[in-house]
Amino acid sequence: MASNPFAHIVTQCSGPPSASDYAIDRALRMIVKGAAAVILLLVAYIIFELGRQALPAMLNFGPGFLIGTEWNVQDQVFGILPEIWGTLYSSLLALFLGGLFGVAIAIFLTQDFLDHRLSNVFRTIVEMLAAIPSVVYGLWGIYVLIPLIRPAAEWLHDSFGWLPLFGTDLAGPGMAPAALVLAVMILPTVAAISVDAFRRVPYKVKEAAYGMGTTRWEAILKVMLPTASSGILAALVLGFGRALGETMALAMLIGNSNQISLSLFAPANTLASLLASSFPEAGPVEVQALMFAALALLAITLIVNVVGLWVMKAATRKFEGKA
Amino acid sequence: MNATAEAGLIESTLLERNRNMDTNRETQMDTDRDDHQSRTSTPDSITAAAAWHVDPQQTVMDCRLNKIFYGDFLAVRDSLVPIEKNKITGFIGPSGCGKSTVLRSLNRMNDLIPVFRFEGTVTYHGQDIYDKSIDPVLVRRYIGMVFQQPNPFSMSIYDNVAFGLRLNRFKGDMNERVEKALRSAALWNEVKDKLKNSGLSLSGGQQQRLCIARAVATEPDVLLMDEPCSALDPIATRQVEELMLELKENYTVALVTHNMQQATRVADTTAFFSVDISEGGRTGYLVEMGDTQQIFADPREKLTREYIAGEFS
Ligand SMILES: Nc1ncnc2c1ncn2[C@@H]1O[C@H](COP(=O)(O)OP(=O)(O)OP(=O)(O)O)[C@@H](O)[C@H]1O
Ligand SMILES: [Mg+2]
Numbered sequence: 001m002a003s004n005p006f007a008h009i010v011t012q013c014s015g016p017p018s019a020s021d022y023a024i025d026r027a028l029r030m031i032v033k034g035a036a037a038v039i040l041l042l043v044a045y046i047i048f049e050l051g052r053q054a055l056p057a058m059l060n061f062g063p064g065f066l067i068g069t070e071w072n073v074q075d076q077v078f079g080i081l082p083e084i085w086g087t088l089y090s091s092l093l094a095l096f097l098g099g100l101f102g103v104a105i106a107i108f109l110t111q112d113f114l115d116h117r118l119s120n121v122f123r124t125i126v127e128m129l130a131a132i133p134s135v136v137y138g139l140w141g142i143y144v145l146i147p148l149i150r151p152a153a154e155w156l157h158d159s160f161g162w163l164p165l166f167g168t169d170l171a172g173p174g175m176a177p178a179a180l181v182l183a184v185m186i187l188p189t190v191a192a193i194s195v196d197a198f199r200r201v202p203y204k205v206k207e208a209a210y211g212m213g214t215t216r217w218e219a220i221l222k223v224m225l226p227t228a229s230s231g232i233l234a235a236l237v238l239g240f241g242r243a244l245g246e247t248m249a250l251a252m253l254i255g256n257s258n259q260i261s262l263s264l265f266a267p268a269n270t271l272a273s274l275l276a277s278s279f280p281e282a283g284p285v286e287v288q289a290l291m292f293a294a295l296a297l298l299a300i301t302l303i304v305n306v307v308g309l310w311v312m313k314a315a316t317r318k319f320e321g322k323a
Numbered sequence: 324m325n326a327t328a329e330a331g332l333i334e335s336t337l338l339e340r341n342r343n344m345d346t347n348r349e350t351q352m353d354t355d356r357d358d359h360q361s362r363t364s365t366p367d368s369i370t371a372a373a374a375w376h377v378d379p380q381q382t383v384m385d386c387r388l389n390k391i392f393y394g395d396f397l398a399v400r401d402s403l404v405p406i407e408k409n410k411i412t413g414f415i416g417p418s419g420c421g422k423s424t425v426l427r428s429l430n431r432m433n434d435l436i437p438v439f440r441f442e443g444t445v446t447y448h449g450q451d452i453y454d455k456s457i458d459p460v461l462v463r464r465y466i467g468m469v470f471q472q473p474n475p476f477s478m479s480i481y482d483n484v485a486f487g488l489r490l491n492r493f494k495g496d497m498n499e500r501v502e503k504a505l506r507s508a509a510l511w512n513e514v515k516d517k518l519k520n521s522g523l524s525l526s527g528g529q530q531q532r533l534c535i536a537r538a539v540a541t542e543p544d545v546l547l548m549d550e551p552c553s554a555l556d557p558i559a560t561r562q563v564e565e566l567m568l569e570l571k572e573n574y575t576v577a578l579v580t581h582n583m584q585q586a587t588r589v590a591d592t593t594a595f596f597s598v599d600i601s602e603g604g605r606t607g608y609l610v611e612m613g614d615t616q617q618i619f620a621d622p623r624e625k626l627t628r629e630y631i632a633g634e635f636s
Contacts, residue, residue, distance in 0.1 A: 115437075202474070204470065204472055204474040205474055205476065205477075206435070207432065207435060207470060207474060208470065208474040208475070208476065208534070209476070210432070210435055210460075210463065211430070211432060211463060211467070211468040211470065211538075212463070212467075212486060212487050212490060212537070212538075212541075213460055213461075213462075213463035213464035213465075213467075213487070213490065213491075214460070214490060215460050218490065222486070222490075223476055226476070226477060226478060227476065227477045317521075318521070319477040319478060319521060319523075320477050320521055320523045320524075
């Protein structure tokens with residue numbers, strides 16, 4: 001027990017914490033530390049196990065695996081560059097669209113465009129988007145979205161076909177429907193966390209902005225947005241992470257085609273959907289290759305999170321002057 | 324007085340009382356003193372005492388408020404608060420009596436609060452700023468504000484001060500203006516080497532001076548200051564007071580303060596507000612307003628005398 005050099009001081013009721021206070025304190029600290037340790041161990045174990053199972057493929061294919069463009073089970077030739085490309089391309093497109101709309105919705109919900117109760121209802125509806133199973137998104141994409149965007153895609157291809165972005169025709173599944181559905185899927189995450197970021201901006205900051213004679217848009221763009229920026233960046237990082245790992249809807253919508261194309265309408269593939277679609281019928285060597293691909297996906301996610309964290313810190317330092 | 328008679332929104336009792344008043348201030352004060360004993364408990368005597376008359380040529384703002392509500396809560400009632408040009412008007416009174424509420428009504432700051440309701444008129448250069456045709460944003464471009472709590476933006480010190488200049492598309496030498504504003508807010512020496520640092524990295528008192536610099540950088544026509552010195556040490560307080568005295572050469576200042584010495588040091592005119600709990604609520608109102616000298620040396624109202632005596636004892 002901690003000694004109390006003040007024990008001789010007589011007061012009305014001030015006194016040292018009791019032995020049980022200290023015991024509870026210690027017990028709580030242990031529980032919390034234990035929980036943190038379990039999580040770290042779990043992550044370490046997953047990486048270790050993945051690495052162990054991917055090791056044969058890593059030795060077999062080497063770094064060429066990461067830049068190979070072919071996935072041929074017959075010839076046992078495996079490369080995942082198209083999948084890396086497809087993963088990043090679809091996620092960035094989704095981040096752009098979902099980020100834009102998510103932040104716009106957050107602004108709409110927090111900056112007095114709606115009365116408070118209505119905005120809570122609206123927010124709940126947006127958050128409900130997160131509860132829709134991803135297979136439902138996939139089906140919606142196939143039966144609703146693809147037919148819906150086909151006329152626009154055809155027109156864009158016909159009129160602006162010389163742009164690499166619209167270089168091919170939309171045959172069916174492809175990058176555009178996949179990215180659109182991904183955008184809808186990350187929207188609730190981005191919106192909800194951005195709403196919290198905006199709500200954390202103290203009222204006095206808003207007052208200061210309007211007190212300077214800003215219009216509503218000036219207040220939002222010049223003051224509220226920078227003030228909420230670290231929270232909004234966190235929302236975008238989380239949304240991006242979610243997009244990188246999304247599996248089912250993409251497996252249904254992206255077309256699972258091993259090619260690298262800038263065209264929004266060309267079919268493509270992502271790491272997660274490669275894993276999902278290839279595992280069920282994979283032989284031993286292909287499983288090793290898939291483990292390697294999974295490890296690559298994990299690495300990408302990790303890098304994105306670290307970079308995101310770093311950007312967030314930089315933003316916090318810039319805007320709030322704190323480390 | 325013509326200026327008082329034109330107020331359509333003020334209650335008729337008030338209007339009658341005002342019409343009877345002489346333009347001569349001495350006479351008016353005498354009348355008030357005579358009526359004082361018999362009238363202290365009735366509301367119209369309160370507003371009558373509050374009717375401090377100034378030359379309409381000299382008032383840059385004239386606040387004639389009937390009622391200010393936050394929802395159902397009547398926060399302030401019947402008060403006439405003229406703000407004279409090139410003078411410092413001090414607002415004093417006990418906590419919660421509505422000083423901030425009245426001050427913030429002068430540039431429509433309270434419009435941000437959905438439950439806020441203002442009944443009355445505030446004329447600024449002859450125009451009622453609560454008129455439907457008036458955009459509150461416009462009002463705030465001319466009538467600046469320093470708030471009770473420091474509220475710098477989360478951006479660099481320089482950008483904080485330059486904010487209003489950029490907003491108003493200032494074309495001149497930005498660096499010079501920023502430096503001038505920071506100097507007049509007595510902050511320049513402390514921050515001149517770290518203008519790129521965030522405004523939030525400063526201490527509380529420094530943040531408040533940053534907000535003062537931000538507000539004065541655009542040199543607004545009227546500056547409303549809500550206890551600008553409550554977080555400042557005596558030296559910075561004196562410097563900010565000097566700034567106010569400097570500002571009033573060309574502009575107009577309205578100042579809320581809890582510091583009686585400060586009011587006597589800088590305010591030309593002082594308005595004393597108090598709380599009326601007779602009707603159940605806690606409603607603030609203007610008790611009396613006059614030359615600072617007179618308010619402190621020879622207040623007309625018993626309430627004022629008691630408050631000032633309490634503060635100074
Ligand atoms: N946003 C608000 N919503 C509801 N009531 C409010 C609001 N702001 C102020 N009030 C109420 O209005 C009354 C006057 O408040 P105000 O802030 O104007 O007082 P004050 O004289 O500035 O006090 P202090 O000297 O402590 O700053 C108080 O009773 C307060 O509770
Ligand atoms: Mg106040």
